[in-house]
Amino acid sequence: MNVQLFIPCFVDQLFPETAFNMVKVLEKLGCTVSYNTEQTCCGQPAFNAGYQDECRSVATKFVKDFTPYDYIVAPSGSCTGFVRNFYGKLFDNSATHNEVKQLRKNLYEFTEFLVDILGVTDLGATLNGVGTYHDACGALRECGIKEGPRKLLEKVKGLELHEMTDCETCCGFGGTFAVKFEPISIGMGEQKVHNAVNSGADYLISTDLSCLMHLDGYIRKHGNNIKIMHIADVLASGW
The missing domain is CATH 3.40.50.11810 (Rossmann fold)
Known part of the structure; x- marks a missing residue:
């Protein structure tokens, strides 16, 4: 199974060991893991502060950085929830609407992916x-x-x-x-x-x-x- 990593800003900058541990777990379960080093923020901070146009600019890059037809896994319910629940508002009636719809469908929080998609609960930890x-x-x-x-x-x-x-x-x-x-x-x-x-x-x-x-x-x-x-x-x- 091909899995793309979405690593939120604060994890990348402050807690990189968590990202590496996520890779460790996914590879143990047989996933082929890839990471696009060009990825940045999902846009949530700007959106929550009321800057929707600026958020849309960041979010447009986010959409381009990921292949929407592969699973995308993130160690954050907050960022996952934002993309799932608010990207529709940002990109409704846009040229990328269908691409965004597929991306939102294939984006999972880490534990959600393990339990609901891979059907795993025991990692031997x-x-x-x-x-x-x-x-x-x-x-x-x-x-x-x-x-x-x-x-x-x-x-x-x-x-x-x-x-x-x-x-x-x-x-x-x-x-x-x-x-x-x-x-x-x-x-x-x-x-x-x-x-x-x-x-x-x-x-x-x-x-x-x-x-x-x-x-x-x-x-x-x-x-x-x-x-x-x-x-x-x-x-x-x-x-």
């Missing part, structure tokens, strides 16, 4: 400790991803999964929201970290590094004894 899972808004609300990540984590040897209180509540990042409404964002992050710590977890796990990056800032500042992990890093552990 090992991680000793207690984990808790944060339902990122993009994955949960825009992609409908809920049970898949948990099925994958339940198969990780040595990992005990504890649900935290309010696991579906937003962490407070929200991209530009964290900049424009800093006190509210910090308060929401504080609540999320406290719920994760109170679950007894050693690891705070999610599909989205944007959420985890935000929460890790609070964790580091306050010295909480918990470590963030993207689920791709968990699934690549121990083998």
